[in-house]
Amino acid sequence: MPKTALITGITGQDGSYLAEVLLEQGYDVWGMVRRASTESYERIEHLRDRVRFVQGDLLDQPSLTSALLQAGPDEVYGLAAQSFVPTSWSQPVLTAEFTAVGVTRLLEAIRQVNPAIRFYQASSSEMFGKVRETPQNELTPFHPRSPYGVAKAYGHYISVNYRESYGMFCCSGILFNHESPRRGLEFVTRKVSDGVARIKLGMTDTLTLGNLDARRDWGYAADYVRAMWLMLQADTADDYVVATGVTHSVQELVETAFGYVGLDWRDHVRTDPALIRPAEVDLLVGDASKAHGELGWEATVDFTGLVQMMVDADLERLS
Numbered sequence: 001m002p003k004t005a006l007i008t009g010i011t012g013q014d015g016s017y018l019a020e021v022l023l024e025q026g027y028d029v030w031g032m033v034r035r036a037s038t039e040s041y042e043r044i045e046h047l048r049d050r051v052r053f054v055q056g057d058l059l060d061q062p063s064l065t066s067a068l069l070q071a072g073p074d075e076v077y078g079l080a081a082q083s084f085v086p087t088s089w090s091q092p093v094l095t096a097e098f099t100a101v102g103v104t105r106l107l108e109a110i111r112q113v114n115p116a117i118r119f120y121q122a123s124s125s126e127m128f129g130k131v132r133e134t135p136q137n138e139l140t141p142f143h144p145r146s147p148y149g150v151a152k153a154y155g156h157y158i159s160v161n162y163r164e165s166y167g168m169f170c171c172s173g174i175l176f177n178h179e180s181p182r183r184g185l186e187f188v189t190r191k192v193s194d195g196v197a198r199i200k201l202g203m204t205d206t207l208t209l210g211n212l213d214a215r216r217d218w219g220y221a222a223d224y225v226r227a228m229w230l231m232l233q234a235d236t237a238d239d240y241v242v243a244t245g246v247t248h249s250v251q252e253l254v255e256t257a258f259g260y261v262g263l264d265w266r267d268h269v270r271t272d273p274a275l276i277r278p279a280e281v282d283l284l285v286g287d288a289s290k291a292h293g294e295l296g297w298e299a300t301v302d303f304t305g306l307v308q309m310m311v312d313a314d315l316e317r318l319s
């Protein structure tokens, strides 16, 4: 009997890769999508005839209950969120409604429809914020530095609480930044790969960025969604850091991407104070020893391989 999974946020970067993994595993895959005047199915176009869709929105409790009743999942992957950190300052209340309280709405729907459903919560290294120790692991205290980080800390703790209060199988994956050619264009890696491709192809000459000193632990999204699936196959529900363990600055990202196509970044990159955040997360680097040891998870793509993959994909798309 094949298992059934429901993915919220299936139209996003991670949802598209996770759907591929689950289909490969023989799952019946359902995706929750929100109604829009224009469909945003670009990342899952190639999967459309293999996935079933149900409408729902994190703001609307009855739609979540209906989605669960319709799909009848064994596993729910809660990936939907307002996921862009700068937007969380301009829309802090909406971010809290989607990214924080939305998790409670989904957990309540699961508890009422079928509390045996296994649940994955898309938690974030942004919760570590102004980091208390380096590298960060599952026991590192949180100090979020944006309304997004605060909302994710809520989502993490409410998932832990439903596990501890009701015995539900809730896993919180504390994932560090993960990227791919399907990454949204506003995130820094994709902004850089897209910008480098445009400059290389003569479509523009300049790339404007914010803080070049921030450091992130960047991995490949297709690797990270495997960790989500592995968490829900474990004997007991738990929380896991997923990271490469290697950190690079935004400047190193820029140097690597421009260098790959034979350009000097100093000739093209400008900085704009308007892109500096009200509060910054200066350094993230994760310790994924628990995921390695208990789940057998490993990253397969390193930083240079990731940057080159993204630049190649944008060059091909724009050529």
Ligand code: NAP
Residues within 6 Å of the ligand: 008, 009, 010, 011, 012, 013, 014, 015, 033, 034, 036, 040, 056, 057, 058, 059, 078, 079, 080, 081, 082, 083, 084, 098, 122, 123, 124, 125, 174, 175, 176, 177, 178, 179, 184
């Ligand atoms: P993403 O590309 O921004 O995708 C977000 C998804 O959420 C989209 O499918 C979006 O649908 C959906 N969504 C947003 N608001 C919704 C609402 N009110 N109701 C229903 N669906 C809604 O994000 P991602 O990079 O795939 O990340 C997936 C999850 O992991 C997010 O929760 C993110 O915060 C978290 N996370 C990401 C990273 C990372 O580095 N990528 C790291 C740690 C944690 P539309 O297409 O309709 O907009």
Ligand code: G4F
Residues within 6 Å of the ligand: 083, 084, 085, 123, 124, 125, 126, 175, 176, 177, 178, 186, 187, 188, 189, 191, 208, 209, 210, 211, 212, 214, 215, 216, 250, 275, 277, 280, 281, 284
């Ligand atoms: O690519 P970013 O926007 O990602 P950020 O803020 O780290 O958040 C991402 O990763 C989190 C996991 O830690 C996720 F939870 C979250 O949903 C999202 O996927 O920015 C990375 C760094 C920041 O320090 C930022 O200040 O790049 C710096 N940066 C410099 N110039 C820029 C830019 N970021 C963006 N987006 N655009 C710039 O022009």
